[in-house]
Amino acid sequence: MNKRKIEMGVGCFILLGLCAVLYLAIQLGGARLLGGNTYQLKAQFSSAAGVNAGSRVEISGVRVGTVASVELDSMYFALVVLELPRSIVIDEDAIASVKTSGLIGDRFIELSPGGSDSMLNDGDHIYDTIPALDIEDLISRFALGGLESKGD
Amino acid sequence: MIRTIGSSTLCVVAEFGGIANFAVLSIYEFCCQRRRLAKWVLAVHEIGVRCVPIVAIVGLFTGLVMGLQLYYTLARLGAEAALGDAVALSLIRELGPVLTALMIVGQAGSSLASEIGIQRNDEQIDALQTMGIDARGYLVGPRLCASFICFPILTACFDLIGIFGGYLTGSVLLNVDAGVYWNHVFSSVQFADIYGGFIKAAVFGFLTITICAYRGFYTHLKSSSRGVRGVSESATRAVVFSSVAVLAADYLITSFLI
Amino acid sequence: MSDKFLSISGLKKHFGNNRVLDGIDLEIERASITTIIGKSGIGKSVLLKCIANLVLADEGKIQLDGRPIIQSRKTARQPGGVCFSYMFQNNALFDSMTISENISMPLLETTSMSTHELHDEVEGMLGRLELGDVSSSYPAELSGGMRKRVALGRALITKPQIVLFDEPTTGLDPERKFSVLEMIANYRKQFGFTALLVSHDIPEVFEISDRVAWLDQGTLRFIGKPEELELSADLELSRFLDMANYGRNKTE
Numbered sequence: 001m002n003k004r005k006i007e008m009g010v011g012c013f014i015l016l017g018l019c020a021v022l023y024l025a026i027q028l029g030g031a032r033l034l035g036g037n038t039y040q041l042k043a044q045f046s047s048a049a050g051v052n053a054g055s056r057v058e059i060s061g062v063r064v065g066t067v068a069s070v071e072l073d074s075m076y077f078a079l080v081v082l083e084l085p086r087s088i089v090i091d092e093d094a095i096a097s098v099k100t101s102g103l104i105g106d107r108f109i110e111l112s113p114g115g116s117d118s119m120l121n122d123g124d125h126i127y128d129t130i131p132a133l134d135i136e137d138l139i140s141r142f143a144l145g146g147l148e149s150k151g152d
Numbered sequence: 153m154i155r156t157i158g159s160s161t162l163c164v165v166a167e168f169g170g171i172a173n174f175a176v177l178s179i180y181e182f183c184c185q186r187r188r189l190a191k192w193v194l195a196v197h198e199i200g201v202r203c204v205p206i207v208a209i210v211g212l213f214t215g216l217v218m219g220l221q222l223y224y225t226l227a228r229l230g231a232e233a234a235l236g237d238a239v240a241l242s243l244i245r246e247l248g249p250v251l252t253a254l255m256i257v258g259q260a261g262s263s264l265a266s267e268i269g270i271q272r273n274d275e276q277i278d279a280l281q282t283m284g285i286d287a288r289g290y291l292v293g294p295r296l297c298a299s300f301i302c303f304p305i306l307t308a309c310f311d312l313i314g315i316f317g318g319y320l321t322g323s324v325l326l327n328v329d330a331g332v333y334w335n336h337v338f339s340s341v342q343f344a345d346i347y348g349g350f351i352k353a354a355v356f357g358f359l360t361i362t363i364c365a366y367r368g369f370y371t372h373l374k375s376s377s378r379g380v381r382g383v384s385e386s387a388t389r390a391v392v393f394s395s396v397a398v399l400a401a402d403y404l405i406t407s408f409l410i
Numbered sequence: 411m412s413d414k415f416l417s418i419s420g421l422k423k424h425f426g427n428n429r430v431l432d433g434i435d436l437e438i439e440r441a442s443i444t445t446i447i448g449k450s451g452i453g454k455s456v457l458l459k460c461i462a463n464l465v466l467a468d469e470g471k472i473q474l475d476g477r478p479i480i481q482s483r484k485t486a487r488q489p490g491g492v493c494f495s496y497m498f499q500n501n502a503l504f505d506s507m508t509i510s511e512n513i514s515m516p517l518l519e520t521t522s523m524s525t526h527e528l529h530d531e532v533e534g535m536l537g538r539l540e541l542g543d544v545s546s547s548y549p550a551e552l553s554g555g556m557r558k559r560v561a562l563g564r565a566l567i568t569k570p571q572i573v574l575f576d577e578p579t580t581g582l583d584p585e586r587k588f589s590v591l592e593m594i595a596n597y598r599k600q601f602g603f604t605a606l607l608v609s610h611d612i613p614e615v616f617e618i619s620d621r622v623a624w625l626d627q628g629t630l631r632f633i634g635k636p637e638e639l640e641l642s643a644d645l646e647l648s649r650f651l652d653m654a655n656y657g658r659n660k661t662e
Contacts, residue, residue, distance in 0.1 A: 009201045010193045017200070017305030021350070024308050028240070028341040054342055186519055275502040278464050282496035283516045283568075290519070 039122040040068060041082045043096040043109070047131040048078035050107030051098055057082050057109045058099075064088050067109060082109060082126075090126070091116045097130035107132060174288065174369070175296060175362040181286040182293020195294040199260045199361070200302035204309065206255050211310035214247060215239065215317020222318075223326050235328050236336030239318035244341060244349050248311040250402050253303065253356035257394045261364040264295060265390035268368030269383035277369070292365040296358065303357030304350045311349070348409045355401055360394035367393070414473075415440040415604045416461070416572065421470030423456055430456050432628030434470070438621075443598060443605040445615050448625035449650070454608040455499060457625065458574045461606070462496045474572070495565035499576040499608075501557045503549040503564070510536065510545040513563045520568070535563045538593070555582045562590060566597055572604040579611050587611060591618050612654040624650070 045051075048070055057065040065084035073079040084090070093114030100107055111126075120126065182188065222238045268291055271277050280287040315337055323330040367374060367390035374389075375382035414437045421434040430453035438444050446454050459465040461472055471478060474494075495516075503512050514532045517523055523531070536542050539559045549557055558581060565573055578594065579587045595618040598605060609615040616622065616636035624632040624639075624647055632639070632647055642648065 006197045007193060010196045013196065013201045013204065013305070014301070017308065020308040020312055021305060024311060024346050025343065028338060028346065056339070275498050275500060276504055279496070279498060279502035281464060282462050282494070283520065285519045
């Protein structure tokens with residue numbers, strides 16, 4: 001019957017459509033349905049150039065989380081808030097460094113897990129940080145022989 | 153001269169007020185009526201299901217063309233890898249909602265305006281009124297409620313198909329690595345982009361369906377000609393006004409969202 | 411209590427410079443049939459539409475069952491909670507719906523009748539209208555007379571208290587014309603509705619009318635029983651009646 005056909009069509013449309021919407025939102029947009037599944041760590045950098053909210057956080061080259069926000073703290077340091085899933089546990093003496101993928105690619109945060117026994121909890125600071133490598137500075141130092149003079 | 157400016161301003165303001173009033177009353181009266189689900193299902197069929205083919209086709213070709221165009225532009229900069237970002241972001245933020253809305257206006261909006269216009273001319277709207285059935289609630293309300301669902305869903309379909317189209321030209325036809333393409337698609341899109349796209353889609357749905365229905369419903373008051381010509385004029389105006397409204401609203405929403 | 415079901419006083423309506431209705435006063439008793447006659451384009455349909463709240467009158471009061479009809483475009487709620495029906499001159503059937511859907515529409519949308527009851531009602535109505543064979547056709551597939559009967563069925567299915575008929579018999583063959591008029595009369599007996607007709611079928615319609623009103627130049631120039639019509643001293647009225655009868659005799 002015609003009415004049945006219409007109802008079937010509408011049913012399929014709504015179901016598949018909602019799947020498409022959810023796929024977009026969750027898979028592509030990274031929306032979290034369960035908010036309580038992550039925790040945040042803070043890290044202070046002297047330079048976080050090129051790191052934005054949404055940048056990757058990697059451990060050994062594997063993406064594990066994202067940067068939630070980048071702010072300036074009272075000491076004029078860059079305060080980067082990292083968002084990690086609860087399953088990834090970071091030790092107290094972990095090192096956070098700003099890395100670049102390729103020579104001029106995206107900036108991301110690399111975490112090197114430490115070996116200490118005490119774990120970092122939600123809101124804790126990572127004290128050991130390595131700031132962004134300033135390539136221009138590096139090149140100019142290399143070209144003008146600044147590297148040697150520093151070695152003296 | 154000043155009087156003309158004043159009176160035409162008042163006219164425009166009154167028109168906007170009339171349209172808003174029309175939309176709100178339609179939804180309100182629809183909520184007071186019987187068999188709401190059945191009417192809503194029919195409206196979803198008309199606005200949603202029947203627009204799937206056109207939206208899918210336009211989405212695919214938009215994606216294909218964007219893959220092609222952006223590839224050659226990005227290749228000049230040596231940044232072919234960014235094809236995924238470019239295709240996904242421009243589709244999700246702008247092209248998806250706008251093109252979907254324009255396609256639905258072409259498919260469902262024009263038929264809506266002429267259908268209601270013919271019903272007005274044939275006194276069918278008066279007949280509904282004398283039966284104690286509010287014609288706005290019966291004819292317009294279900295379609296407005298359906299548009300809130302249909303536009304975002306069709307936009308999502310358009311986005312996904314378009315991104316797939318970009319993959320076809322970028323990776324299959326040209327030589328962007330598939331993994332790189334998809335990786336860039338997934339990493340570049342933020343939730344805010346998707347959310348903004350859906351807000352746009354819902355607003356466009358409300359705007360276009362309201363304008364089309366309004367033009368059809370008042371075809372006897374708004375058209376310069378009568379009868380069949382009046383209806384065809386209404387349908388044309390409905391499509392033109394809705395398309396302009398979509399683009400204007402797109403600019404406004406984008407400037408608010410950024 | 412004088413039991414005036416519908417009373418109209420001082421009703422005025424103009425379109426541009428054309429004063430269509432210029433002070434209509436009319437009182438209709440409960441369960442009576444009143445016919446309005448008059449030349450084409452004189453404003454008979456406008457009068458009915460004012461009563462049905464489809465046309466906004468300029469001036470005047472319309473009271474239905476003792477309560478005023480609030481004339482406004484704001485709402486489709488029926489005036490004073492009185493169930494009324496309107497049969498349109500051009501039928502105004504929903505042409506994308508089948509005949510049975512058309513007839514069941516008012517019940518489906520405004521009452522909480524079960525599907526079974528609804529089906530019975532519609533079947534009964536289709537039977538009485540001799541439309542049983544075409545219940546699943548569309549209005550465009552029917553002849554003009556059949557469409558008229560569908561419109562009649564749609565108007566009567568809600569068992570209204572007052573029905574406004576805008577030329578219910580125009581375009582029907584003499585036999586069907588008679589049966590439609592008879593049906594109106596029978597339904598009146600059965601359900602006791604009040605009817606207001608606009609008609610051009612001058613001698614036939616008098617058979618069922620309790621009263622006749624003649625609309626000319628914006629006013630009702632004659633209101634009375636059909637028998638009194640012939641005795642009226644108004645020259646123009648007798649000329650109008652003569653013309654109507656003459657035309658009829660010539661065609662027959």
